[in-house]
Amino acid sequence: MPLPVNNDNPTFHVTRTSHAVWTVKDLDASEAFYTQVIGLVVTAREKDALYLRGLEEICHHSLVLKKSADTPKCERIGLRVWSEADLDKAHAHFSKQGLDARFVDVAHQGKTLHVNDPLGTALEFCASMPTVERKLTTFHEHLGGCAQRFDHYQLLMPDLEVAGKFYVEGLGFRVSEYMVDATEKIMALFIQRKGNPHDIAIMYGKGPRIHHVAYTTVDVHTLIRACDVAGSLGYGKRVERGPQRHGPGHALFVYFRDPDGHRVELFNTHYLTLDIENAPARWDPSNIHKNLPWGLPAQRSWYEEATEFAAVPARDPPVKPNPMTLERYLMERA
Numbered sequence: 176m177p178l179p180v181n182n183d184n185p186t187f188h189v190t191r192t193s194h195a196v197w198t199v200k201d202l203d204a205s206e207a208f209y210t211q212v213i214g215l216v217v218t219a220r221e222k223d224a225l226y227l228r229g230l231e232e233i234c235h236h237s238l239v240l241k242k243s244a245d246t247p248k249c250e251r252i253g254l255r256v257w258s259e260a261d262l263d264k265a266h267a268h269f270s271k272q273g274l275d276a277r278f279v280d281v282a283h284q285g286k287t288l289h290v291n292d293p294l295g296t297a298l299e300f301c302a303s304m305p306t307v308e309r310k311l312t313t314f315h316e317h318l319g320g321c322a323q324r325f326d327h328y329q330l331l332m333p334d335l336e337v338a339g340k341f342y343v344e345g346l347g348f349r350v351s352e353y354m355v356d357a358t359e360k361i362m363a364l365f366i367q368r369k370g371n372p373h374d375i376a377i378m379y380g381k382g383p384r385i386h387h388v389a390y391t392t393v394d395v396h397t398l399i400r401a402c403d404v405a406g407s408l409g410y411g412k413r414v415e416r417g418p419q420r421h422g423p424g425h426a427l428f429v430y431f432r433d434p435d436g437h438r439v440e441l442f443n444t445h446y447l448t449l450d451i452e453n454a455p456a457r458w459d460p461s462n463i464h465k466n467l468p469w470g471l472p473a474q475r476s477w478y479e480e481a482t483e484f485a486a487v488p489a490r491d492p493p494v495k496p497n498p499m500t501l502e503r504y505l506m507e508r509a
Contacts, residue, residue, distance in 0.1 A: 176361050178350055178455060179339030185347030187256060187264035189300075192327055192374040194236060194253035195388050196299070197437050197482070198243035204434040205240050208413075212405045212431065213390065213439060214319040216310050219283070226283060229324040229390055231311050234304040235283045237325035238388065247435035248485040249385045251289070251299040252328055259286050259302045268345070292341050294332050295487040296383040320401030320429075320441045322390035327374050329389075331382035331481050333492035335361050338377050342366055348375065351448045352423045352456040362460065362496065365423060370449030372424040381491050384481035387430065387438035394443055398429050401441055405431065416473050422466035423458050430477070437482050463499055475500040 199205045202225050209215045215227040218235050226236040241250065256262055262278075269276035269290045276290040285303035292298060310316055311323075332338045342348045343366055351372045354363035365373035378386065392398060398418050405414050410431070415438065417429035426442040433439060460466055478498050483489050497503075 176336045176339075178353060178361070179336075179343035179364070181349050182344050182347050185345070186268045187261040187346075188258075189261075189346050189348070189368050190255045190257055191369040192253065193234075193255040193301075193325060194238060194299075195325075195328060195385070196239040196241065196250040196253070197435070198245065198248050198250060198485070199240045199433075199435045199437075200242070200244065200247065201434065202240065202242050207408075208410065208433050209238070209240075209439075210318060211408060212319045212401060212410055212413075213441065214317065214321040214392070214401070215390075216316065218307055221282075224282075228307070229322045230317060231309060231324040231391075233306050233309045235307055236304065237390075247437060247482065249297070249437075249482045250485050251297045252330075252385060253299045253301065256300055256302050262286050262288050262300060262302055265290075265300055272345075291487065292383075293337050294334060294341075294383050295484065296330060296332070297484045297487060319404045320390075320392050321397050322392060322441060324391055326371070326389045326391050326442075326445070327376065329376040329378060329386040331378050331380040331384045331386055331489075333380070333382055333490055335364055335377060335379055339364055342375065342377070349448070350455040351453065352458060354423070354458045354460050357461065363423075363458075367448060370447060371445040372448055376423075379492060380478075380481075380496055381489050382481075383487060384483050384489050386481045387440050389440035389442060391445075392441045392443050395427050398427060398441055398443060401431075402429060416477055417470075419470040420468050422468060423456075436480070438480075460498065463504075472499050472501045472504045475502050 218226040223242040225240040227238040266276045279289050281287040284301045288300040348366035352365040362379045364377045367374045413432045415430045426444050428442040430440050
């Protein structure tokens with residue numbers, strides 16, 4: 176599979192990934208975790224929904240949690256477009272592809288378009304939200320990891336060629352980095368619209384599923400503080416991975432699992448990929464010392480566990496991935 180071809184003139188203009196909608200079983204438990212450990216701000220709490228945002232964010236929400244007695248799922252992942260005219264163009268674009276694109280009414284958002292990508296990923300495009308107070312300088316309200324803004328999400332998909340054609344060749348995302356296996360098969364695509372390494376990381380695996388959402392934070396000290404707060408409040412076992420540094424993206428990071436098992440990342444640095452001269456960076460996952468500059472590999476659950484989309488069955492890829500997990504690493508060195 177060759178790299179997907181960048182499309183510099185897409186039919187409509189996606190500006191960034193913007194939000195996610197998850198179901199949870201206990202809104203009180205979720206609110207405590209996301210405000211005290213991750214450091215998000217509550218914009219609104221309604222009967223069965225909680226709307227959260229980062230400290231930098233002026234738009235109404237970047238994470239929506241909906242109460243449900245069923246197994247926790249992801250209802251939708253959100254993307255912003257430049258204008259409502261882009262939503263009309265998006266509707267025509269998806270309809271031409273034979274996808275079921277529908278305009279829907281969504282609370283606290285402007286005109287919104289729902290569509291599933293060819294692999295079933297449930298997407299939500301909008302051009303506007305109500306604005307609220309930015310909390311960037313109200314330091315007495317900065318808690319836990321002081322999450323600043325929604326940055327990206329990572330998806331697991333069983334067919335990266337189909338995903339690449341849809342997001343890169345169709346929607347105008349640009350490939351910043353990619354991973355290949357020993358046969359040069361592409362195992363991961365890091366794609367962006369806003370000029371950093373990725374708005375979406377797409378990994379080869381059982382899917383469609385969402386692996387995590389990620390928020391930026393201030394510095395490495397704040398990452399450590401988030402872990403300390405998690406431990407102090409009894410969430411110590413929910414610190415799943417890190418603090419460490421990624422190879423791809425080069426970010427310092429920590430991963431947490433929320434009370435329902437959804438995964439959220441806090442990280443503090445990314446580099447600029449805005450200029451046209453930036454060629455995609457190739458990563459070889461077998462080179463563990465380059466991909467993981469220090470520390471040990473993630474445990475198997477980090478690679479294999481993820482949140483399923485509501486009403487969208489996940490399917491296995493033709494060949495199951497065999498990443499360098501912590502378990503495999505220790506066994507091979509025993």
